[in-house]
Amino acid sequence: MAAYNKRGYKPKTKKEKEVIEENESATAEVFTTLDEGAGKTEEWVEKNQNIILYTVIAIAVIALGIWAYTEFVLEPKGEEALQESVQADEFYQMAVNATGEEQDSLFNLALEGGEGKYGLLKIADEYSGTEAGNIANYQIGMAYLNLGGANYQKAIDYLTAYDGDGSVMEAYANAGIGDALVQVGQEADAISYYNKAADIVPNEFTTPKYLLKAAQASLNTGDYSAAIKNLERIEEEYPEAAEAQTAQILLGQAEAAAN
Template sequence: MATYKKRGYKPKTEKEKTEVIEDNSTTAEVFNTLDEGANKAELWVGKNQKGIFIIIGVAAVILLGYLAYNKFIAGPKAEEAMNEMFTAQKYFNQAVTGESADSLYTLALKGGEGKFGMVDIASEYSGTPAGNLANYYAGMAYLNTKDYTNAVKYLSDFTTDDAVLGPVAKGGIGDSFVQLNQLEDALDYYEKAISASTNDYTTPMYLFKAGNVAQSLGQKDKALQYFERIQQEFSDSDQAKNIEVFIGRAEASAN
């Protein structure tokens, strides 16, 4: 479970995409830079819908695989959990592309149509694959509805060895800590996301975020290392398109 560090900071309520943040604050510097890489949750969703659906598909495959494996051990409970999850997962999927995203994410979390939401599934079916996966969905739903403390809580309770879901869960915790102005924690989780798996989708994304947060924390050499890795190993990624600019900034700051 992640530890929340106060550090004298009191989080402020944000208005979607319109909040004015003072230019001289550390948080403003992070937000302004990370916005270019679609760091805000709502921008991440908008620009990565295809990737999210891939992740959701992978999650479904993982769930079905676990259920098949555990058929003769915890079959009845696992099947019951899967049936409960179907409706909540439907709401989550609709929220990704729907216009009423907040209300749909709320339904995914709290439930509807007489079915449990992800929060209740995680609690009532703890120890089952569906219960574990519900932690992931709940965490991502909380992230997208700007409840960052609960996002950290549920994503921290999610465990997986999957090469995509693992990094995305760690990165979601990092995104939440950025919004909570806990930048050292954010960098730690971005680095965990990088270490969890090397692939062309999540690795350059979290290298870029880690580089920007590291630079904001004054860790210029580390920022340069992450940006250069994008340039050298992931030259075809979206993050590599303007990476020379970020390398130049990091080099100038380091001198």
């Protein structure tokens, strides 16, 4: 800091005096500007105090409304949904472990309901916004995927509606959408869903499986570079996976086709 900036310092030359006066003038200008700004702010607040008050009240009312809705509507509704979904969930789990006509019958029971209880379709509709309603979307999508036939588009719609929040079930849902798209002849569209499913929760079981599906779809649609990329990834990152041997064979086919 220059000596003439020190408190109580008396300038010895005309130049120092000019510098001090210039600094003092600049400082005074800054404080004047701040005072003017503060004055304008106070004036604006005073002029608009009613608007400010109403805005604060509105925000408080909205916050209170959200809390009340969550506390007295959403949470009780969620509890009710969980209780109502027990039977449908039981039918669904039984269907997953069954085969053939018995499986189809159980999936339909899960969808439509039985034993005097709602089915998954009703739960997804009546309890939309609850965790049970969200899981019902996933189960409905998977049920329709397994039932096949004219149900593939329904499977896509419900699996798309499911919010997996970055979980393994979200990976299953995206892979399910991919499978349904393949079945309706939209194999090129299925690739991105398989790739997404592979990377949502990377692991040695689902990731190579979905990478292989993406590679097979890429091969079938003539996108050999994309197929090679996924197949090489299986070889490099998941050499011990059950899909590794098939990936090695397909990689040779993809490289030959690309050349």
